[in-house]
Amino acid sequence: MQGSGGSFGKTVLLAVLLVLPGAACDGAAEERGKGDNDRKRITTGQGEKDTSDQSGASVERVEVSTLAADLEVPWSFAFLPGGDALVTERDSGRLLRVSPTGEVQEIQTLPEGGSGEGGLLGVAVSPDYENNRYIYAYYTTRSDNRVVRFRMGERPEPILTGIPVNTYHDGGRIKFGPDGMLYVSTGDAGDSGNSQDRNSLGGKILRIEPDGSVPPDNPFPGNPIYSYGHRNVEGLAWDSEGQLYASEFGASTWDEVNRIEAGENYGWPAVEGRGGEDRGYVDPITVWPTTEASPSGAEIMVEGSIPQWEGDLFVAALRGERLWRLELNDSGEVVDREKLLDGEVGRVRDVIQAPDGSLWVSTSNYDTYGNPVSEQDDRILRLAPAGE
Numbered sequence: 001m002q003g004s005g006g007s008f009g010k011t012v013l014l015a016v017l018l019v020l021p022g023a024a025c026d027g028a029a030e031e032r033g034k035g036d037n038d039r040k041r042i043t044t045g046q047g048e049k050d051t052s053d054q055s056g057a058s059v060e061r062v063e064v065s066t067l068a069a070d071l072e073v074p075w076s077f078a079f080l081p082g083g084d085a086l087v088t089e090r091d092s093g094r095l096l097r098v099s100p101t102g103e104v105q106e107i108q109t110l111p112e113g114g115s116g117e118g119g120l121l122g123v124a125v126s127p128d129y130e131n132n133r134y135i136y137a138y139y140t141t142r143s144d145n146r147v148v149r150f151r152m153g154e155r156p157e158p159i160l161t162g163i164p165v166n167t168y169h170d171g172g173r174i175k176f177g178p179d180g181m182l183y184v185s186t187g188d189a190g191d192s193g194n195s196q197d198r199n200s201l202g203g204k205i206l207r208i209e210p211d212g213s214v215p216p217d218n219p220f221p222g223n224p225i226y227s228y229g230h231r232n233v234e235g236l237a238w239d240s241e242g243q244l245y246a247s248e249f250g251a252s253t254w255d256e257v258n259r260i261e262a263g264e265n266y267g268w269p270a271v272e273g274r275g276g277e278d279r280g281y282v283d284p285i286t287v288w289p290t291t292e293a294s295p296s297g298a299e300i301m302v303e304g305s306i307p308q309w310e311g312d313l314f315v316a317a318l319r320g321e322r323l324w325r326l327e328l329n330d331s332g333e334v335v336d337r338e339k340l341l342d343g344e345v346g347r348v349r350d351v352i353q354a355p356d357g358s359l360w361v362s363t364s365n366y367d368t369y370g371n372p373v374s375e376q377d378d379r380i381l382r383l384a385p386a387g388e
Helices: none
Strands: 013-016 061-068 074-079 085-089 094-098 104-109 120-125 135-140 145-150 157-163 174-176 182-185 204-208 225-228 233-238 244-248 254-260 286-289 295-300 313-317 322-328 334-340 348-353 359-363 380-385
Touching (some): 085 120, 094 120, 135 174, 182 233, 233 313, 244 295, 322 348
Parallel strands (some): 295 348
Antiparallel strands (some): 085 094, 094 104, 135 145, 145 157, 174 182, 204 225, 233 244, 244 254, 295 313, 313 348, 322 334, 359 380
């Protein structure tokens, strides 16, 4: 269950390489309640001097630096073997290659046809990339959202089509799970009935083989649906035990993080936030008022360069203009929440752990609802131990 005060076992220190002005929010629905107990222990402005946590253990001091700048709504990351990242730009349709030193190279432009929240969204790299060279993308056309695969410079091959499309609630995150299957998050495309309709691909988390076929062990035979009853999922992350978590936009009251189980129903539109268990739905493991989140990308840090964050779930917040750190216990419950980059860099779209153990974070200040907070927007930021 959520922590409600008292001491917690992790204290993180954040040094500042950037001093940035405050940011604007998108003016969406006003807050209608209070979320779980949060403690703003660190942001990019506090600069504490302590070097140990409450147990006396040493902790890494974390610095924030700008890795790449002047991007156009960078929406998703995926790392290639060797450490370079593929980055999608939602509105331009460009696929970029960004090196760990910050060098940016345009690979190609994909034929997306989206508007509003649609466009070139998720990107994933084949687990067998060194042999098959496949890259996967999720993008909007005039008639649908779809998943394609291709090799650099080649024409995309559609492998999953017919995902409902609109100018909003287009989902779009794609990631390969530990099982080698491709997971695809979709939105309800403005029609909440899609979420409960197992004949619709909208408002779901989908699971497909790398060639687009349906895995034989999916919960509904012959159907790519893995879970349903979602409004708009934009974040997928797995812990070290292979458990899937997803971040989800609420309507006007509660945003969510859910622990995803095959075949389960997460309640939208009957339930927003908690309160659905007695009605056969799965409740989220944590919620926020919509003013504090609008959650997009998600990542769980595995063993890496910031040991005090290992096992923590990070969620990018758009309207909330911060990066949330969620501490999970062994049962997958949230026992602590912390605000990082709070109000310092504007809207935060995605977060991923790099091969060197650092965290890469993208801003989204040139999107439909944003305003630039820096002459360098949009940017990719890097969170890493001091000196690295």
